[in-house]
Amino acid sequence: MEGNASQRERCHQSSQRSSSPERLPANPRDLKKTPRMPHRTIHLFRKELRLHDNPTLLAALESSEVVYPIYILDRKFMTSVMNIGALRWHFLLQSLENLQKNLLQLDSCLLVIQGEYGAVLRDHVKKWNITQVSLDAEVEPFYKEMEANIRSLGEELGFEVLSLIGHSLYDAKRILDLNGGTPPLTYKRFLHILSLLGDPEAPVRNLAAEDFQRCRPPDLCLAECYRVPLPVDLKIPTECLSPWKGGETEGLQRLEQHLMNQGWVASFTKPRTIPNSLLPSTTGLSPYFSLGCLSVRSFFYRLSNIYAQSKHHSLPPVSLQGQLLWREFFYTVAAATPNFTKMSGNPICLQINWYEDAERLHKWKTAQTGFPWIDAIMTQLRQEGWIHHLARHAAACFLTRGDLWISWEEGMKVFEEMLLDADYSINAGNWMWLSASAFFHQYTRIFCPVRFGKRTDPEGQYIRKYLPILKNFPSKYIYEPWTASEEEQKEAGCIIGQDYPFPMVNHKEVSDHNLQLMKQVREEQYRTAQLTRDDADDPMEMKIKRDHSEENVKKGKVARTTEQT
DNA sequence: AGATTGTTGTTATA
DNA sequence: TATAACAACAATCT
Numbered sequence: 001m002e003g004n005a006s007q008r009e010r011c012h013q014s015s016q017r018s019s020s021p022e023r024l025p026a027n028p029r030d031l032k033k034t035p036r037m038p039h040r041t042i043h044l045f046r047k048e049l050r051l052h053d054n055p056t057l058l059a060a061l062e063s064s065e066v067v068y069p070i071y072i073l074d075r076k077f078m079t080s081v082m083n084i085g086a087l088r089w090h091f092l093l094q095s096l097e098n099l100q101k102n103l104l105q106l107d108s109c110l111l112v113i114q115g116e117y118g119a120v121l122r123d124h125v126k127k128w129n130i131t132q133v134s135l136d137a138e139v140e141p142f143y144k145e146m147e148a149n150i151r152s153l154g155e156e157l158g159f160e161v162l163s164l165i166g167h168s169l170y171d172a173k174r175i176l177d178l179n180g181g182t183p184p185l186t187y188k189r190f191l192h193i194l195s196l197l198g199d200p201e202a203p204v205r206n207l208a209a210e211d212f213q214r215c216r217p218p219d220l221c222l223a224e225c226y227r228v229p230l231p232v233d234l235k236i237p238t239e240c241l242s243p244w245k246g247g248e249t250e251g252l253q254r255l256e257q258h259l260m261n262q263g264w265v266a267s268f269t270k271p272r273t274i275p276n277s278l279l280p281s282t283t284g285l286s287p288y289f290s291l292g293c294l295s296v297r298s299f300f301y302r303l304s305n306i307y308a309q310s311k312h313h314s315l316p317p318v319s320l321q322g323q324l325l326w327r328e329f330f331y332t333v334a335a336a337t338p339n340f341t342k343m344s345g346n347p348i349c350l351q352i353n354w355y356e357d358a359e360r361l362h363k364w365k366t367a368q369t370g371f372p373w374i375d376a377i378m379t380q381l382r383q384e385g386w387i388h389h390l391a392r393h394a395a396a397c398f399l400t401r402g403d404l405w406i407s408w409e410e411g412m413k414v415f416e417e418m419l420l421d422a423d424y425s426i427n428a429g430n431w432m433w434l435s436a437s438a439f440f441h442q443y444t445r446i447f448c449p450v451r452f453g454k455r456t457d458p459e460g461q462y463i464r465k466y467l468p469i470l471k472n473f474p475s476k477y478i479y480e481p482w483t484a485s486e487e488e489q490k491e492a493g494c495i496i497g498q499d500y501p502f503p504m505v506n507h508k509e510v511s512d513h514n515l516q517l518m519k520q521v522r523e524e525q526y527r528t529a530q531l532t533r534d535d536a537d538d539p540m541e542m543k544i545k546r547d548h549s550e551e552n553v554k555k556g557k558v559a560r561t562t563e564q565t
Numbered sequence: 566a567g568a569t570t571g572t573t574g575t576t577a578t579a
Numbered sequence: 580t581a582t583a584a585c586a587a588c589a590a591t592c593t
Contacts, residue, residue: 186571186590271573317572326572390573397574441588445574452574522588 038065038215039132039160042124044117044150045071045110046143048136048166049095050248051102053203053295056164058211060134063162066216068128069103070111070226071096072120075234081142085417087385089236091246095291096228098247104223108212111226117146118153125157134162136292139172139335140424169200169296169328172335183333185348185439187317190329199304203297241383244287244420251288258283259302266310268320275390276376276453276462283320286421287386289327296324327426334425341428343409343437350437352521354400354407361406363504364399365414367467370496370503372479373453374398376466383466385420393434397447400435401518403510408435436518443518446511450479469494 041064043057049071051057060067078084084092100110113120121133133150147163154161165171175193176183184190231238259265273281288294303321307313316322339345343352362368367375367382377391387395392415398404399411408431415431416422432438453462460478464471470481472492477484482496482503489495496502 184590188571189591269572273573275573319572322572393573436588440571441590442571442574442586443588444586447574451576519587 039063040065040128040130041067041132041134041162042121042128042130043067043069044121044133044135045069045099046136046138046146047290047292049099049291049293050251050295051099051106051207052248052252053166053298054136054207055166055204056134056136056162058204058207059162059164060132061207061211061215064132064215066218067108067212068111068124068130068218069108070113070120070124071099072117073112073114073229074116075114077116083413083416084422086237087240087242087244087418088420088422089234090231090240090242091244091287091385091420092291093228093231093234094246094250095248095293096246098249098293100223100228102248106207106209106212108217109220109223110228111218111222112228113226114229118149121150121153122157125153125159130159132160132162136167137163137165138167139331166295166297167292168331169300169324170194170197170332172332175332176336181336183336183348184329185333187326187329190332191316191325194325194328200297200300202301203295242385242420244284244385246287246291246293246420248288248293251285251293254283254285254288255294255299255302258285259306262306262310265303265306265320266313269314269318270323270389271318273388273390274456275388275394276373276457277388278461278465280386281388284386290421290423296327300324327423330425330429333429341409341412341424343407346438348438349432350521351525352407352435352437352518355405357404357406360404360504361399361410363501364395364404364406364411368501368504369398369449370482370501371398371449371507372460372463372467372470372481372500374449376463379466381415381418385418387419392430394447394449394452396431396434398449400431401443401514402446403449403505403507403514405510405514405517408432408437411435443522444515446515448511449507454479467500469500 041060043060048054048056057069078089096110096112103110113124124130125133133154135147135150137147138144147161151161174197175190178193178196179189184193270282275281285294285299289296289299300321307321313319314322316325333348334340337346337348343349364374365378367378369375374395377387377395380391381387381395396408396411399406400408412427412431415427419427429439433440436443453460459475463478470478470492473481473484473494474488474492477488477492481489481492481494481500484492484496494500
C-alpha cells in the first residue's frame with residue numbers, strides 16, 4: 001500500500017496545492033508534449049466533474065489551441081436509463097454550477113447543452129470545427145457504448161477521440177488479465193492481484209489558470225446561451241431537504257475536514273461505525289466520488305501520507321483505503337460480468353424465484369413496513385439521499401432474503417433513484433451481496449429489524465428524528481411500538497394501525513421460512529451443477545450452464561444442456 | 566481432496 | 580464487554 005518515492009512526492013505537491021491559493025508553474029515535462037498541430041477540442045464531461053486530478057482534461061488542454069468544456073444534459077436518458085430522482089438532480093445541477101464557477105475563475109467556462117449526445121456532438125463538431133473530442137473513460141455498459149459511438153462518429157466526421165481513466169484507481173483490464181481473464185470473486189483474492197500491480201497511478205496536478213491560458217477559451221457569450229439550468233427549468237421539485245450539496249468545492253471541503261483528524265483517519269474501522277448516528281459516522285464522501293467531484297486517486301494518496309505518519313493504522317478491508325478498494329473490487333467484477341445489474345443471464349448471481357409483490361415493495365419503498373428501524377432508514381434515504389452502509393444492509397436484507405423475499409433488482413432500482421452516491425457497479429454488487437446472491441454466502445445471518453438498530457441507538461434517537469410520529473414512545477417500545485398497550489399508545493399520541501402501521505410481517509416466522517427457501521435453492525442448484533459438471537471444464541462455464549438450466553426449470557422445461565460436448 | 570476463511574448476525578453465557 | 584455456539588456456504592488456498 002506504500003507509494004514509491006516519486007509518486008508520493010507528486011501526490012504531496014498536488015495535495016498542498018489544493019489547499020493553497022497560489023499555483024506552481026506547469027511541469028516543464030508536460031509542456032514538451034505539445035503537438036505540432038494543436039487540436040480544436042470538445043472536452044465532454046460525463047463524470048469527473050472536477051478540476052483536480054482530471055487526466056483527460058489536462059491532456060486535452062495540453063494538446064489543443066482551443067478547448068470547449070461541455071456537459072450534455074439528456075433529460076430523457078437521465079430519467080429513463082439512469083433512473084435519477086429529484087435529489088440526484090439537485091446534486092448534479094449543483095455540481096455543474098460549481099464546475100462552471102470554478103472554470104470561470106480560470107478564464108474558461110462550462111457549456112451545458114441539452115439534447116441527445118449524438119445529435120449534440122454532430123452539431124457542434126461542425127459548428128466549432130472540432131478535431132478532437134476528449135472524455136473520461138468509464139466502465140458502465142452505457143458509457144462504454146457511448147464512447148464507442150463517439151469513436152465511430154469521429155471516423156465519420158474526422159475528429160480524434162482522447163479518453164483516459166480517472167474514475168477508478170486501476171484499469172480493470174489489467175486486474176482481469178492478471179487473474180487469468182476472470183474477475184476475482186473474493187476481496188482477498190482481489191487484494192492479492194493488486195499487490196502484484198503495486199500502487200495505483202498517482203494523481204495528475206491540479207489545473208490552474210496557466211493550463212487554460214495556453215488555449216483560447218470558448219467565446220464567453222456562448223456561456224450565456226448554455227447556462228446550467230435551474231431545477232425549475234427541468235420541472236424538478238424545488239424543495240430539497242438534503243443536507244448534501246453537490247460540487248468539487250464542497251467535496252474538497254468535506255475531504256479536508258475529515259483528513260484533519262489524522263487519528264480518526266488512521267484508525268477508521270468501517271464495521272465499527274454507527275449506522276444510526278444523527279450525523280454521518282463515516283466520511284460521507286461517496287456522493288462526491290460517485291459523480292467524480294472528488295478523485296479516488298487523490299484520496300488514496302492523501303490516506304497513504306497519513307498512514308505513513310501514523311504509528312498504527314487500520315488495514316483493508318475495514319480501513320478507509322480499504323473502502324476505496326471495495327469500490328474498485330465491484331468496478332472490476334462489474335466490468336467483466338455480463339448482465340451485472342440483473343439476476344437473469346448473470347453468471348455470478350444465484351438464480352432465485354423471488355416473489356413479485358408490488359404492494360409490499362411499495363410499503364418498503366415508502367417507509368410503511370411497520371418496523372420503525374427500517375422505516376426510519378427509508379425516510380432518511382428519501383429525504384436526504386444518503387444512509388449509512390449498515391442501514392443499507394438492514395433495509396436490503398429486509399426486502400430480500402430476510403423478510404419480504406422480493407428481488408434485489410427492485411431494491412437496487414429504488415436505491416439508484418434516491419441515493420446521491422448511486423453507482424452502477426457498487427449498487428448492484430452490494431445488492432447481490434446482501435441478498436446472498438453473490439460474494440456473500442452465509443445466508444443464515446439475517447438482520448433482525450428490531451434488535452439490530454438497538455445495539456448502537458438504544459434510545460431510538462434516529463427513529464424519533466425520521467419518524468416523528470413515534471417520538472413520544474418510551475425507549476422500550478420505540479423499536480416495536482405495537483407491543484405497547486392501548487393506554488401507552490394513547491399516551492404517546494400514536495395509535496398503531498391508525499397513525500403508524502402494524503408490522504407488515506412476523507419477522508421470526510418469515511425469516512425462518514425464507515432461510516429454508518434459501519437452503520432449498522442452494523441444494524437444487526448444487527444438484528444441477530453436479531449434473532452439468534461433466535460438461536464443464538472451468539467453473540465460470542459451469543456456472544453459466546447452471547443458470548441456463550435453472551431458467552429452464554423455472555419455465556417448466558426439461559433442464560437439457562449441451563450433451564454433445 | 567481437504568482445510569481455511571469470510572468488512573459489519575443472533576443468542577446465550579460469563 | 581467479550582467470547583462461544585449456532586448452522587452453514589463457496590471461493591480460494593494448501
